[in-house]
Amino acid sequence: MKQIPLSYIARNLWVRRVTTLLTAGGMALVVYVFATVLMMSEGIRATLIATGQPDNVIALRKGAGAEINSGVDRVQANILESLPGIATDADGRPLITKEPVVLNNLPKRGSGKPSNVTVRGTSERGLQLRPQVQMMSGRMFRPGSSEIITGKAIASGFQGAGLGETLRFAGRDWTVVGVFDAGRTGFDSEIWGDSEQMLQAFRRGAFSSVVFRLADASQFEAIKARLEDDPRMTVELKRETVFYAEQSEALAKFISILGTALSVIFSIGAIVGAMITMFAAVASRVGEIGTLRALGFQRGAVLLAFMLESLLLALVGGVIGLAAASLMQTVNISTTNFQTFSELAFQFKLTPAIAWQTLLFSLFMGFVGGFIPAWGAARMKIVDCLRAA
Helix, strand or coil: CCCCCHHHHHHHHHCCHHHHHHHHHHHHHHHHHHEEEEEECCCCCHHCCCCCCEEEEEEECCCCHHHHHHCECCHHHHHCCCCCCEEEEECCCCCCEEEEEEEEEEEEEECCCEEEEEEEECCCCHCCCCCCCCCECCCCCCCCCEEEEEEHHHHHCCCCCCCEEEEECCEEEEEEEEECCCCHHHHHHHHEEEEEHHHHHHCCCEEEEEEEEEECHHHHHHHHHHHHHCCCCCCCEHHHHHHHHHHHHHHHHHHHHHHHHHHHHHHHHHHHHHHHHHHHHHHCCCCHHHHHHHHHCCCCHHHHHHHHHHHHHHHHHHHHHHHHHHHHHHHHEEECHHHHHCCEEEECCCCCCCCCCCCHHHHHHHHHEEEEEHHHHHHHCHHHHHHHC
């Protein structure tokens, strides 16, 4: 079967370039929404997953879905510290940190609107356990003092959280002595201070979590089984990467479902627009269709030509929408993490998988919008086409 040249198909789109651009623009807007939603979901997931270290383990109260509703008392924390297999630092001290984690309400810069911020009590060893965290300016807080350090997202986004400024919460003033960069992880949205001082200030009798590093990551299951058999322990162990991946699930899934639903609704309009464009193309080229058929091109060739035209139109819209969505990677935004109800700063993230999904979605719109007009063109009789011309 003779095929109609692709150059002929592309030329027809160029001849109707105003209509082509308007239709492709409508598809591009839908693709932009679709890609942005996927990028937002992936950005949240990537931010939280990157927060955990593969050889770190976190201990939480059994059944606790997040650190803010967990409790590990001092007796259990000491048992965890005495476990064999915990890595040590250069001075031979176990790499373990016992941390209270609470939410605190702070006003945002500019708007003054309050938002929940995660406040974490930690230590120098807590910093060692998170190699992605580096001081940008200032210094580490002194143990036993009312000094704090803030993540860069908090320092720039909340009143009183910048270097040298003072925050008041838990009944006392806290001086910001340092700002740290956590490498676009969840820690960028936290405030850190001395663990014991945070316990006293917030009147907490137990830690929220205990984090430690294994000397041999393969021993995780053995250590976990040992703790499960200990009647004194009411905690469960999770690899830190698994824990933070779970933290991202609820919010990422909600955004994906909502965004996909909106994209599907918007895509109906884009498909109708593509269908109208292709019907107009068929109506204006009845004579051409008859001539092609008279020259020996079969119905299948005509059907394929108009389908390729619709798919090419959709591809143009998809590329434009994807290019516009990729610019969102330069935008820093924040939202509320459903798991912790605290502020989470993140960036949109475009991956090859998202790019392919977006283009396939665009081509699907082109296929659905172009099939009926293409089928109608293929079913036209040669005599009717030439008579109409």
